[in-house]
Amino acid sequence: MRNFGASEFPWRGGNRVALLENGEEFFMRAFALIDAAQREILIETFILFEDKIGLELHRRLIAAARRGVRVELTVDGYGSPHFSPEFLAGFTDAGVRLRLFDPHPRWLGVRLHAFRRMHRKLLVADARVALVGGINFSADHVRDFGAEAKQDYAVEVEGPAVADIHDFLRAALASQGVGNAWRPARQAESVAQAGATDVMFVPRDNHRRRGSIEREYRRAIRAARREILLANAYFFPGYGFLRDLRHAARRGVKVTLIFQGEPDMQVALVAARTLYRYLIEAGVQLHEYCERPFHGKVALVDDDWATVGSSNLDPLSLSLNLEANVFIRDPSFVAELRNNLQHLLQHHCQSVDPAQVPRGRFWHVLTRPLLFHVLRRFPDWAGWLPAHTPRVALAKPPPDEAGAGTTPP
Template sequence: MSIALSVLYFLSLLTIPHLLFRKKHPSATLAWLWGILLFPFLGALLYLAIGTDRLKRKRLHRRASFTSSRPHRKNTDWANPSLSPGDAALVSQIARLNQIPVTQVDDTRLLPDADKFYDALLIRIAEARHHIHIQFYIWRKDATGDIFIKALVAAAQRGVKVRVLLDEVGCFFVPASYFKPIVDSGGEFSWFLTISPRRQRYLLNLRNHRKLQVIDGAIAFVGGMNIGREYQGLDPSVGGWRDMQIELTGPAACVLQESFADDWYFATKRHIEDECYYPKSFQAGPFTTLVVAGGPDSIHSPVQKSLLAMLNHTQKRIWLTSGYFVPNSVTLTAMQLCAARGVDVRLLISGKSDHPILLHIGRSYYEELLESGVRLFEYNAAIHHCKAGVIDDDWLLVGSANLDNRSMHLNFELNVLIHMPERTAELAAILKKDYDSAVEIKLDKFRNRPLRQKWIEAIVRPFGPVL
């Protein structure tokens, strides 16, 4: 028995060179190293299950071979001459960070709850003429899910090309057979497949968290919403739910189409390259738009660096909301420096969370942010799952990425940043209402929180880099 344990312990230690060669952030490396050394069997197994990012090089190779041949891709070094020099510099910087072309929208519509989003998407599905591309992290097998299955079946039956792509971890309890009516009607369905023994993928920790829907290459929806009755506040076990999706029309839909096409290719090895999926009929829209697509397929952390660029750019205010808040040291420092410049930095976090441990980790950073002048709010009326923001009076941000390590480095995420003062004012009014409905965290009161709460925060904080 002792020999067997010694062999197992030695095998566990073999994961350490793999960990060191991954070149993770030092805090994450140390956290996993201690886990492997202190809990040699469990720590090594957990690391292999959720600590690796082997998808990086495989996806980069496939993505490069696919996108490099697309004739409609544009130069990323572009800026609208009507923008201020500062805004033009931000556009160029974020486009280069993401290696995604600067684009434009003709118009946008904010959809600040599930009912509005579902109604808008169902109308666009009913009006679709050529194709419907649907991507979600979660799709529940419930009455709401049934409605969308029927709508997509009807579209496929009238000759519209329907493709549905879902994350297999997010939809863990939903069988593929649930989507069989779509396939039987001529549509296509696939899991994103980061867990696929047949393809030698065992990447439980890498998930496609994007929520993207593209209709006829001209209309797109992006945001934080999934499909299910809980997002409508109809699940008593969950309660109320606050979220955000944005509908946009114009050339940006083609750029977002590329995001779907890349993910579809990774999942199915089938290309979506025909020019009919990337219409050229519309002129450049008046509102400059940047697509931020991050994930473990990029070594440049575009979501993280784009956030840093926004924090560095803003002059008057940056108001943010995030369902989960687990900042790394870079994000923390950037927010502190931004507030120190006199910028109105506000962050709303859901105080009612479906992952309470993340709330406690986030709270462990409150004091140092409050001391720097950052204003923090906790929303307790419902689960506040919205990922959105306004930068000064001109830019609005909507997407799927939270302010946590998972969204910055591990998940496949998708945000849009749009220069549109009118819509920015509309989103600012929505956020202002949420801030007013939330509890603002005050420094003096927070310092006097119960000792038990301080202990919980101190215990869970070291797990932040690996969650």
């Protein structure tokens, strides 16, 4: 059995945490923190669109910058491929620094460089309060977007753990957005305690921390005694992760997994379903969320461990993208997350009937070992994909547009 050893990331005590469900709760808190900020706002997001949410963020960040707040906003150059000159000019004129992580021009209208993206979603206001999760700044995270509105989660953190998140974001700004040089301090900085919750902040990069988030998941799964409840939008982890889930179910742990049933990318469901028989045979309970696209990346183990973040459990998140999760030890928070996910299970999910999952054909004796060999080796193979040193470009309006733009109403 693989020995993960001690984590390099410290647990910080004395925090307050709050679960934020969907854009309605997340954007309300994000905008309130921006409006109240007095010194500094640091934000990373994979997606920022010029829709009603993006324009509202734009307006509030400009207002913050104009009252003297330092505003640093980093978006991914693949996830956020285009901004109008007026949008950029509004930021530039106010002093908001908008950075694009590894931007590239389209080739014949196609966005390339789809791998090794900056997929984190982080916000820190005045080095005091942080938001961490999977919610982008786009209107498809709120209900009135319609049937394609996403189900998703984030968490608000206040207390000593925020110092780690803040220091990481400052390090990322100084290192082309990667943040791989960041090291958590041995002792938490003198940030006032705000509660009684233990929080650990864990980023993933393509240097020393390739498996950091997966290791924390597997550490908790292997220690589980009664329950594992995992809800993840894109589920296609490595063989070791799957084996740990099976072993947990076979030793009597109730293992429940929630996947997308109405995915925004159909390949996500196709990939997950190839694993159904392997999991069901061990007693793992599977459910598909079918109300709308599921975009969450959350899990809980027993009564005292949970995680919320940006990392899916698929090859992109576990092997290539830059990600960030928080891990939480707090029975009250775990109970709240469990109640939320149980509501989804009871009202918006379809159970996967083991009798309806096709049994293996005779040729699966050969193909299943091949599948799991691929799963086991994929992280190493992914490292062979063409790589380069990412660059972070400061976004500015075209020269002939500079000064001509106006802030959207």
